[in-house]
Amino acid sequence: MSVISEENVRGENLFKDLSADRDDCEPTEIESMCMNCHQNGMTRLLLTKIPFFKEVIVSSFSCPHCCWANTEIQSAGRIQEQGVCYTLTVKTKQDLNREVVKADSATTRIPELDFEIPPFTQKGALSTIEGLLDRAAAGLEQDQPVRRAAAPEVADKIDEFIRKLKKLKDVEDEFTLVIEDPSGNSFVENPAAPLKDEALTVSWFKRSVQQDIQLGLRADEDEEEEPVGNDIDTMRDEVLAFNTNCPECNAPASTNMKLVQIPHFKEVIIMATTCDSCGHRTNEVKSGGATEEMGTKITLRITDVSDMTRDVLKSETCGILIPELEFELGMAAVGGKFTTLEGLLKDIKDLTVSRNPFVCGDSSTSDRLEKLHAFGEKLDKIIDGEMVVNFVLDDPAGNSYLQNVYAPDPDPEMTTEKYVRSFQQNEDLGLNDMKTEGYQEEK
Structure with missing residues (x-):
């Protein structure tokens, strides 16, 4: 029997990358009781990492006696500093194949059907959009025999709703899928990576006190007072x-x-x-300061390899754009960093190409691999000073910085633009009540 101790695991990550070439990717098997027939079945646990995302625990139970099976996924990482909301407009059947990590703390909504799955009512799942729809339909069908006996009218209405839910898989009309997770541990695939996904919107939000309590981050009796700061x-x-x-x-x-x-x-x-x-x-x-009254967009025209030595402060609220590559990186993708322009570009390449989970295994396609490798080669050309592009830091909080090597004189290759934040940007920054000049609520 293998004993997990500090000596055995120190210096080695228990969460392994999935690979057909590894011999240590076998799941752990545990004999456990079946909740359907109460005889013994087998639970398999696999501790793995989803690159571009985080560590997860995948569990699967199967019973050889009644053939009942169950799978679920749990995040093994920390609860993120902000919650995340994914809004996907499903336009084609290809969108149904997008891979999804849905944490058990996430709320799933389909506004067109006025349908909502509340948090903590389902176990976490690693699935696809189609799989989420099938799982929702199966959950509604589960108690239908009891409803037909006790309340036939209610059962008929639910049958009609299940038909509408299943009909969504035909994608005859566009529909919207919203996954809102206060823990920040849910994820929806962008098949167009590293390019911007026009059908997918990702926004981050500050958790409410009630959401902190649900996640176990504070006790019910905790007061909403700010802690006394350090000197x-x-x-x-x-x-x-x-x-x-x-x-x-x-x-x-x-x-x-x-x-x-x-x-x-x-x-x-x-x-x-x-x-x-x-x-x-x-x-x-x-x-170290407060959110600025206006957002900041810094645009640098990279013309020489010497630009790679410029210092860059990218706050966690800052997005990155390279228009010539049709590339856009969301504000929380690489977190806050203080580095050089070369270091930031290498981090972007590492994130989108080297550690992208959809370039290996069953998820990879030749077309996707070619696009990502071509994108990586273009980044290398920019770093080597062989490609002239515009590099844009767009920070609605105004807390990002790009070094002006001509300071205190103006930089001829760099422009800084101040702008009024949109309603959605104020929402993302947790500034719901903040009113600025030109600010209007979108309805």
């Missing part, structure tokens, strides 16, 4: 350290935090984590 002068002069866990191997690690003044910009908080067990390193940047 700012102390933070400027010292490097603060606190204990955490490595995001890769989950071993104990240490995170250092420092308040830094960026010339010609503002103060930011830089946090760096180093794991002594697996060697993983990461850095993250948080704005």
Whole structure:
């Protein structure tokens, strides 16, 4: 019998990448009782990583006696700082094949049918859009025999609704699927990656107190008072350290935090984590100030390889655009970073090409592989100074920065534009009550 101990796992991640070439990707089998016939069946657990996403636990139960089976997925990662909402307009049958990670804390809605699956009423699932529709229909059909005996009229109405739900799979008309998850651990595939998905909208939101309570992040009796802050002068002069866990191997690690003044910009908080067990390193940047009154769009025309040495502060609310490549990266995709332009472009390549989960295994297609590899080659040309493009940082919070190498004089290759945030951008930033000049609620 294998014993899991700190000595056995330290320095090695329990969550393995799925690969046909690995011998250690076998699931763990546990004999357990079937909840249908109460005889013993088999549960299989697989701890794996979904690149471009996070660690998950996939479990599957099957009973050889009554043939009952059940599968579910649980997030093994941390609850994210913000909730996430995916809004997909399903236009073709190909959209039904999009892969979906739906956490058990997510709410699923189809506005056209006035249909909603509340949070914590279903187990988490790794499926497709079609699979979610089938699962919803199967859940409604499950208690229909009892309803027909007790309330025939209600059963008839539910039968009619099930037919409408199943008819959505024909995609005769467009419909909208909304997955809203306060934990931030749900995911919907973008098959057009690394290009922008015109049918899919991803927005982030600040959790309410009630949602924090549902996720177990605070007790019911917790007061909504802001904690007393640390002395700012102390933070400027010292490097603060606190204990955490490595995001890769989950071993104990240490995170250092420092308040830094960026010339010609503002103060930011830089946090760096180093794991002594697996060697993983990461850095993250948080704005040291409040959200600006207006958003900021910074456009740099990259004309020379020397531009790669420019310092870049990308806040977690900042999106990235490269119009010549028809590329757009959402604001939370690579988190907050303080690096060089070369480092940021390499992170983008790593995220969209090297660690993209849809370029390997059964999910990959030759057309998709060719597009991603071509995109990676274009990024390499930009880094080597062989391709002239416009690089855009679009931050509705106004907390991102791109170094002006001519400072204090204007940079002839860089423009900075201030703009009034839209209603949706204020929603994403948790500024629902903020009113600015030119701000109007969209109805």
